Amino acid sequence: MRVALINPRFHLPIDTRTTAHLGLAYLGAVSERRGDEVVIFDSDIEKEPVADFILRFRPHIVGITANTPQVKQAWRTARQIKEVYDCPVVLGGPHVSVLPEESCEKPYVDIVVRGEGEESWVELCNLLENYLKDQPEYHTEAFLHPENEILKDFLGISYKTSDGQIHNNPDRTPIADLDSLPWPAYHLFKMQYYTNLQPATDHVDGARSFSIMTSRGCPYRCTFCSQSIMPIKWRSRSKESVLAEWRHLVEDLDAQEIGILDDSANIRVKRLEEIANGLIEQNLNHVPWIFVNGIRANLATKELMALLKKAGLRRTAFGVESGDPEILRSIDKKVDHDTIRQAFRNAKEAGLETIAFMIIGLPGETRETMQRSIDFAIELDPMIANFSMMTPYPGTKVYEIVKRQGRFLINDWEDYVFFDQKARYEMGEMTAELVEEMYRKAYRQFYLRPSPIIRRLKTKDFWHNLPRNMRIALRTFFPSKEKAGLRKSIEAEGAI
Numbered sequence: 001m002r003v004a005l006i007n008p009r010f011h012l013p014i015d016t017r018t019t020a021h022l023g024l025a026y027l028g029a030v031s032e033r034r035g036d037e038v039v040i041f042d043s044d045i046e047k048e049p050v051a052d053f054i055l056r057f058r059p060h061i062v063g064i065t066a067n068t069p070q071v072k073q074a075w076r077t078a079r080q081i082k083e084v085y086d087c088p089v090v091l092g093g094p095h096v097s098v099l100p101e102e103s104c105e106k107p108y109v110d111i112v113v114r115g116e117g118e119e120s121w122v123e124l125c126n127l128l129e130n131y132l133k134d135q136p137e138y139h140t141e142a143f144l145h146p147e148n149e150i151l152k153d154f155l156g157i158s159y160k161t162s163d164g165q166i167h168n169n170p171d172r173t174p175i176a177d178l179d180s181l182p183w184p185a186y187h188l189f190k191m192q193y194y195t196n197l198q199p200a201t202d203h204v205d206g207a208r209s210f211s212i213m214t215s216r217g218c219p220y221r222c223t224f225c226s227q228s229i230m231p232i233k234w235r236s237r238s239k240e241s242v243l244a245e246w247r248h249l250v251e252d253l254d255a256q257e258i259g260i261l262d263d264s265a266n267i268r269v270k271r272l273e274e275i276a277n278g279l280i281e282q283n284l285n286h287v288p289w290i291f292v293n294g295i296r297a298n299l300a301t302k303e304l305m306a307l308l309k310k311a312g313l314r315r316t317a318f319g320v321e322s323g324d325p326e327i328l329r330s331i332d333k334k335v336d337h338d339t340i341r342q343a344f345r346n347a348k349e350a351g352l353e354t355i356a357f358m359i360i361g362l363p364g365e366t367r368e369t370m371q372r373s374i375d376f377a378i379e380l381d382p383m384i385a386n387f388s389m390m391t392p393y394p395g396t397k398v399y400e401i402v403k404r405q406g407r408f409l410i411n412d413w414e415d416y417v418f419f420d421q422k423a424r425y426e427m428g429e430m431t432a433e434l435v436e437e438m439y440r441k442a443y444r445q446f447y448l449r450p451s452p453i454i455r456r457l458k459t460k461d462f463w464h465n466l467p468r469n470m471r472i473a474l475r476t477f478f479p480s481k482e483k484a485g486l487r488k489s490i491e492a493e494g495a496i
């Protein structure tokens with residue numbers, strides 16, 4: 001079958017970097033293993049209108065990914081496709097996993113895959129292929145006719161039969177054996193158009209940067225994190241599987257940097273040590289790599305940090321979130337400030353670059369608690385302090401708290417990005433003005449000190465991307481009134 005997988009166009013308000021979508025890379029890989037002809041259409045880098053691509057490729061099925069700020073663009077994409085062509089349009093990804101019915105209600109969306117997608121996608125393609133054998137001239141409407149009951153027992157999906165009825169089928173169990181998955185199909189991406197995940201290892205744009213996932217899920221349930229949509233069970237790949245893919249990235253794809261995307265890569269320390277030793281033994285440690293997300297501070301021992309450094313780790317992030325003990329407790333992070341202090345000490349002593357992820361404006365915050373977060377970030381003095389304004393994503397506990405006790409200041413999914421410098425909600429004495437003021441103060445107080453300025457001036461990235469870096473600095477330190485140009489052009493494509 002011909003299979004089209006689409007990443008809808010959506011840039012962040014800052015012109016951040018573009019990376020190949022790992023979820024689509026996995027779906028592409030399992031589809032290819034099934035024998036499909038697969039095209040990944042990443043609207044972030046493609047120039048061709050999606051409708052033209054669809055008419056040219058004539059897929060049997062289309063899959064579109066959607067996180068929260070992307071979902072409206074995913075609907076627009078689905079509509080543009082359905083206006084010119086008839087085939088089942090399937091949505092998947094974090095947003096639609098939490099709110100499947102919202103998408104199924106759209107006339108141009110047929111099916112929503114919830115949670116991990118590989119098994120559902122393959123089964124859906126198998127089912128459609130079987131159906132098509134007897135129906136060379138088919139319409140999606142006939143495929144989804146209620147009398148057919150084709151999707152009745154299908155796990156992990158929500159869908160709409162052609163009478164308009166929405167069905168929420170039971171969940172699918174998480175993939176037990178992650179080693180059974182093929183490697184992400186990076187050959188389906190035009191890799192030359194992607195940049196790196198962060199200005200991570202000081203490579204400049206055009207560096208061959210790849211991501212890898214060595215485990216999935218997270219056993220923690222922090223109140224602000226959308227991870228609650230993924231299976232609670234943390235699962236990992238075997239050391240052999242990870243090292244084989246790593247070798248493939250380094251030797252076959254010529255990776256110049258690698259980003260580990262795991263939510264909690266160091267949950268099982270022994271496993272990580274084995275991977276690190278493998279990288280050293282197999283001489284794969286010359287390619288720098290980073291932890292893109294925070295690793296757990298409570299498991300970042302001195303020995304582990306030193307070993308990882310030897311294995312090529314260049315930079316690690318920690319989710320610090322708040323400098324206030326009460327707020328830290330309230331978000332269920334299950335870590336204390338002394339443990340975080342020690343983790344930063346361990347990482348720095350090992351010679352690693354560090355990132356602290358901080359949140360400004362968590363439920364219950366006051367001017368004092370937010371100031372404590374700024375002070376704590378300064379005390380930790382990581383190479384990068386990343387302050388985000390709390391954005392309550394649907395499905396999270398914070399979202400429910402705000403719904404009950406606060407007031408949302410946005411009602412458009414496209415505003416659910418946290419680089420936009422706008423407070424997303426108010427609650428109690430925490431007004432939007434206060435949160436926005438403290439957010440800008442955080443960046444000013446942290447970065448306008450001699451040590452971060454000197455550190456930044458010493459990086460290659462700063463000089464190579466000077467105009468971009470100056471734009472980001474200006475946007476961050478000073479309030480901006482303009483709406484993103486891209487947002488306007490997207491809106492011009494049609495209201496949803």
Ligand code: B12
Nearest residue numbers: 022023063064065067068092093113116117226227417418
């Ligand atoms: C790497 C990453 C990024 C990278 C790259 C994003 C990318 N191109 O993939 C960058 C830094 C750019 C980024 C940015 C943002 N991100 Co981000 N990101 C991640 C992270 C850490 C890993 C993504 C990943 O590769 N996962 C692994 C793959 C295998 O999973 P997946 O992509 O979800 O796909 C699987 C399923 O969802 C499903 N699926 C997905 N799409 C489809 C489509 C079909 C048809 C089907 C059938 C199935 C399916 O099947 C896939 C395979 O199992 C996740 C956390 C996480 N663990 O997923 C957060 C995460 C996705 N990001 C999140 C957020 C909030 C953002 C931002 C909005 C943050 C911001 N700055 O404001 C932006 C949005 C950017 C944008 N343009 O859309 C949230 C999403 C929450 C939500 N409700 O949408 C997550 C879940 C983090 C979290 N725990 O809160 N992100």
Ligand code: SF4
Nearest residue numbers: 218220222225227263
């Ligand atoms: S913030 Fe990190 S530790 Fe907490 S639930 Fe999300 S992924 Fe897990």
